[in-house]
Structure formats: structure tokens, C-alpha cells
Amino acid sequence: MRLTTKGRFAVTAMIDLALRQGSGPVTLAAISQRQQISLSYLEQLFGKLRRHELVESTRGPGGGYSLGRKASEITVADIITSVDEPLDATHCGGKENCHGDGGRCMTHDLWTSLNARMLEFLESVTLQKLVDDQHAHGVEVEGKPATKRAISSSPVVKPIRINAPNSVFALGEVASK
Numbered sequence: 001m002r003l004t005t006k007g008r009f010a011v012t013a014m015i016d017l018a019l020r021q022g023s024g025p026v027t028l029a030a031i032s033q034r035q036q037i038s039l040s041y042l043e044q045l046f047g048k049l050r051r052h053e054l055v056e057s058t059r060g061p062g063g064g065y066s067l068g069r070k071a072s073e074i075t076v077a078d079i080i081t082s083v084d085e086p087l088d089a090t091h092c093g094g095k096e097n098c099h100g101d102g103g104r105c106m107t108h109d110l111w112t113s114l115n116a117r118m119l120e121f122l123e124s125v126t127l128q129k130l131v132d133d134q135h136a137h138g139v140e141v142e143g144k145p146a147t148k149r150a151i152s153s154s155p156v157v158k159p160i161r162i163n164a165p166n167s168v169f170a171l172g173e174v175a176s177k
Contacts, residue, residue: 007085009037010045011130014079017055018071018131019141025057025064045083052082071131077122087122089114 013031020026028046032039046065049055053068067074080087090111096104 003080004085006045006083007080009035009041010049010079010083010085011076013037013042013045014049014054014067014074014127015130015134017065018067018127019134019139021067021071023141025062025066027064030064048083049079052078054078054082067127071128072126074127075123076125076127076130077119079127080122087115087119089118 012035016031016035017026028039028042031037032042046055046057050057050065050068054074055065056068057063057065077087088111090108092105092108096108
């Protein structure tokens with residue numbers, strides 16, 4: 001069994017999001033920059049995560065994504081299966097037609113047992129545990145910058161445009177008309 005980048009990136013992005021949950025919605029562009037994951041790839045993943053109600057989106061200025069449930073209620077198995085990542089070590093997809101002719105291979109039961117253990121393990125690991133692990137490893141999250149603009153006491157100075165000749169020669173041409 002091999003976990004592809006789809007599952008790895010989804011889990012990584014969800015950890016990043018959960019770490020910054022207290023600062024309001026998180027943009028995919030920010031996750032993309034921090035985690036070095038393509039923005040278009042994140043958009044695809046978060047579309048699937050949103051359909052499975054693991055994340056919620058907020059539109060408009062200051063918008064982004066936030067968790068759809070508490071981090072303690074989201075498991076790694078939820079994340080991986082929501083992005084269509086197969087958790088199957090069997091060659092037949094669990095259909096017991098390992099040889100293509102309807103026959104089971106000799107190791108089918110072994111791989112089926114491995115599937116059950118993998119799923120059991122991934123269901124036991126919550127997103128909150130992964131966030132706590134990051135904090136234990138010294139990962140600190142920077143605060144979200146203020147989005148409100150300060151009001152300046154000095155007036156805004158706009159340049160003055162004068163529609164007048166800019167030389168004595170241009171002045172002479174205007175005067176002769």
C-alpha cells in the first residue's frame with residue numbers, strides 16, 4: 001500500500017489550517033506558500049474536503065477556509081478518504097478476484113487484515129493530535145496581520161493637473177490660434 005501525494009498533501013494542508021484556526025479563515029494561497037503545494041492542487045483537494053464537510057469556506061475580503069468540525073472530531077482517515085485516496089493494500093480492491101479470473105490470491109487475507117489495521121490506526125489519529133504534535137516539536141504560528149486600515153490624520157494629496165502650455169513655444173502656438 002502506498003499513500004500518494006493527494007492524501008499526504010490533504011493531511012498537511014489540514015494541519016496547517018488547524019494550526020491557524022484561531023486567527024480566522026485561512027487562504028489557500030497562504031497554505032500553498034507555506035507548504036509548497038500548488039494552489040490549483042489545493043483548490044481541488046479543498047473542494048473535496050468541503051463536500052465532505054471537513055472544511056467551510058468564507059467568501060470575500062478576509063475570506064478563506066476554516067475547519068468544518070473541531071480538530072478533535074476529524075481523523076486522518078476522514079481526510080484521506082474524503083480526497084478519494086484508496087486505503088487498500090489488496091491488488092483486487094477487496095473484490096477477491098486477485099487473478100482477474102475470479103480467484104483469490106494466497107495473500108488476500110493478509111492484505112485484507114492490513115487494510116483493517118491501517119484504517120483502525122488512521123481512525124485513531126485526530127487532527128488535534130497532529131496539531132499538538134506540531135506544538136510539541138516547537139512549531140509556533142504567527143498571528144494574523146491586522147486587516148483593518150488605519151485612518152490617517154493627514155489629508156491625501158492628489159497631484160494637480162493643469163492643461164496649459166508647458167513651454168514658451170507651446171504658449172506661442174496657443175496664442176496664435
